[in-house]
Amino acid sequence: MTKQEALYKYLLQLGDNALIQSHRLSEWCSKGPILEEDLALTNIALDYIGRAQNLLQYAGEVEGKGRTSDDLAYRRPEHQYYNNLIAEMPKGDFAYTIAKQLFISTFEFLLYTELCTSKDETLAAIAGKAIKEIRYHWTHSRDWCYRLGKGTAFSNDKLQQAINDLWMYTGEQFEMSDEEDMLCTEGVAYDNKALQSKWQEMVSNVLTASNIITPVSGYMQTGGRKGIHTENLGHILSEMQYLQRAYPDATW
Amino acid sequence: MLDREEILALLSEIKDPEIPVVTIEEMGMLRDVLISEKGCEVLLTPTYTGCPAMGIIEQDILSTLQEAGIENAKVTMVFAPAWTTDWMSESTKEKLIQFGIAAPVHSSCVNWLSPKNVEVSCPKCHSKNTKLVSQFGSTACKALYTCNDCQEPFDYFKCH
Numbered sequence: 001m002t003k004q005e006a007l008y009k010y011l012l013q014l015g016d017n018a019l020i021q022s023h024r025l026s027e028w029c030s031k032g033p034i035l036e037e038d039l040a041l042t043n044i045a046l047d048y049i050g051r052a053q054n055l056l057q058y059a060g061e062v063e064g065k066g067r068t069s070d071d072l073a074y075r076r077p078e079h080q081y082y083n084n085l086i087a088e089m090p091k092g093d094f095a096y097t098i099a100k101q102l103f104i105s106t107f108e109f110l111l112y113t114e115l116c117t118s119k120d121e122t123l124a125a126i127a128g129k130a131i132k133e134i135r136y137h138w139t140h141s142r143d144w145c146y147r148l149g150k151g152t153a154f155s156n157d158k159l160q161q162a163i164n165d166l167w168m169y170t171g172e173q174f175e176m177s178d179e180e181d182m183l184c185t186e187g188v189a190y191d192n193k194a195l196q197s198k199w200q201e202m203v204s205n206v207l208t209a210s211n212i213i214t215p216v217s218g219y220m221q222t223g224g225r226k227g228i229h230t231e232n233l234g235h236i237l238s239e240m241q242y243l244q245r246a247y248p249d250a251t252w
Numbered sequence: 253m254l255d256r257e258e259i260l261a262l263l264s265e266i267k268d269p270e271i272p273v274v275t276i277e278e279m280g281m282l283r284d285v286l287i288s289e290k291g292c293e294v295l296l297t298p299t300y301t302g303c304p305a306m307g308i309i310e311q312d313i314l315s316t317l318q319e320a321g322i323e324n325a326k327v328t329m330v331f332a333p334a335w336t337t338d339w340m341s342e343s344t345k346e347k348l349i350q351f352g353i354a355a356p357v358h359s360s361c362v363n364w365l366s367p368k369n370v371e372v373s374c375p376k377c378h379s380k381n382t383k384l385v386s387q388f389g390s391t392a393c394k395a396l397y398t399c400n401d402c403q404e405p406f407d408y409f410k411c412h
Binding site: 036037039040043044045046047048049050051053054079121122124125128129132133136139140213250 | 264298300301302303304330331332333334335351365385386387388389392396408412
């Protein structure tokens, strides 16, 4: 494996997480519980799609085969997607989406803060742009945890249920692949494992302040980073890639 | 062919499609123009990564240059240094307020962990007694506020 191959794979992984997360959030469009939330969730989806575009475009440049961000988004099958499983989990109810957002945005806040000083200048520049937006995503999920957790017994129960159900998908975020180990020694990527204790602390602080019990970690689901996904991803791609599958090379 | 300053002056007239009272130069999006034997390269920085106005702005730049007789033009997105509202001048902020959008405070005044503590003045009655409704508004760059005094709901251009 060359450094170029490792970087390509790493960029796909970062880009796929953003793309799939964006797609899931966009499913809230016109279905938000209140108008302001409809706007908030779709605005966050917009930040994610922008980030995915930048990362996949750069991945295409690093690969050097002339593939664009659209080629990478619309023409790869499930097993060539490397997002974490948590990103592809269904949007669920509002509490479920908020729990997902808390877990993901806390991780991204920690990771992208580190990537701002990556030795790869393009990645550092994309991270420098993304981190400003991730802060909004994080405070959004934190504030909703407070409101749901300290709202009614019903909203507290919904959030607790969502936190419990998703917990087994949080461990995958801290895995390291061979590519990442290699990039890490080069100062390009960052050691995900080193983020885990800080993540645990930030998440439990929010949950405790929301009167929610932090689950005890047990078995953790894995596979997404190796291209082994839940059935959810296939359904997402069949919708997202429909046009390019039905009408290859279609343009407006 | 026009020189760098002339091209910059030409492009400085292009309005932000979502806030038509300010130009892309006043917003800090227009970074530079590079001229070489291959043609003219315009360096543009996005406000928010997913901002849908960027595509329109790119088209506006290319058509403006085409009208001026410059055919070999391209727009390149640059991400570093990351765009910040601190690049807006006081007169730009004043234009936003006249248009009904509260202007961003300086980034050094904001603790991002508690955005509710930012002091935002109502663009209509200038009262500081305002309330954050949502951090996400009509576009990626704006938050929703309400004035507690005159009851006006308004957009606040988020400090970024």
